[in-house]
Amino acid sequence: MEKVSIKGIDFLRFSKLSVYQPLFHVFTTRLLPFKLRNEKDRKHLASLLDVPQILFPDQTHGDDYFLLPAKPTPGVSPPKADILLTQNSSWGAGILVADCVPILFFDPQKRCFALAHVGWRGALLHTHKKAVRLLWKHFKTSPEQLFVGLGPSIKSCCFEVGQDIAERFLERDSQSVILRNDRFFVDLTGFIERELCAMGVSRHNIEIAPWCTSCEQDLFYSFRREKERADRMALIAWLRN
Numbered sequence: 585m586e587k588v589s590i591k592g593i594d595f596l597r598f599s600k601l602s603v604y605q606p607l608f609h610v611f612t613t614r615l616l617p618f619k620l621r622n623e624k625d626r627k628h629l630a631s632l633l634d635v636p637q638i639l640f641p642d643q644t645h646g647d648d649y650f651l652l653p654a655k656p657t658p659g660v661s662p663p664k665a666d667i668l669l670t671q672n673s674s675w676g677a678g679i680l681v682a683d684c685v686p687i688l689f690f691d692p693q694k695r696c697f698a699l700a701h702v703g704w705r706g707a708l709l710h711t712h713k714k715a716v717r718l719l720w721k722h723f724k725t726s727p728e729q730l731f732v733g734l735g736p737s738i739k740s741c742c743f744e745v746g747q748d749i750a751e752r753f754l755e756r757d758s759q760s761v762i763l764r765n766d767r768f769f770v771d772l773t774g775f776i777e778r779e780l781c782a783m784g785v786s787r788h789n790i791e792i793a794p795w796c797t798s799c800e801q802d803l804f805y806s807f808r809r810e811k812e813r814a815d816r817m818a819l820i821a822w823l824r825n
């Protein structure tokens with residue numbers, strides 16, 4: 585990822601995706617001078633970024649999805665979803681995270697994208713794989729065409745889990761759990777990357793942010809580190825005309 589400054593505020597964006605002009609995307613950090621706690625804050629972010637409107641779903645750590653319709657309907661409560669996908673430019677999409685993996689899938693040929701919010705529950709549900717399948721179903725995107733960005737998230741240095749969760753990851757991928765001093769640590773981004781590659785996504789087309797949100801206190805909020813007090817970062821994507 586690389587730094588990008590908008591109206592004097594620093595954001596991050598995926599280097600591999602920055603060359604695609606039709607796609608606007610950013611990831612917010614702690615350097616955003618306001619929080620993203622409510623609708624008003626999120627509208628503030630949309631206007632700062634000059635995105636017409638940003639849909640933030642009601643995230644549930646599941647694998648439900650929402651296909652953004654051509655025109656936003658005002659006043660409707662946000663859909664329960666952890667995957668958003670769209671091919672139209674009348675509004676942007678956003679997901680909120682603090683340790684979970686924010687993922688952006690983009691197909692430059694079909695001009696469509698998906699956002700996914702994937703924590704350990706979503707990873708075990710293979711929410712990231714479902715996003716790829718949905719892009720195929722709705723827009724005929726093949727995995728080989730996809731660029732995928734995995735934003736800042738908690739890494740295996742800090743992501744300790746109980747034995748029950750560790751075993752569920754091990755059933756799916758023997759490399760996804762690291763044992764240190766009899767404690768279990770999950771490598772979420774490695775797990776997601778390997779599963780996406782097994783579906784046909786090119787490793788070369790996957791960009792993984794190097795930071796651990798729990799370690800990098802100056803840049804990121806972390807639920808693991810700050811518990812209920814943790815604010816959220818947002819991954820925003822929008823197809824410009």
Ligand SMILES: [Zn+2]
Nearest residue numbers: 741742796799
């Ligand atoms: Zn860490």
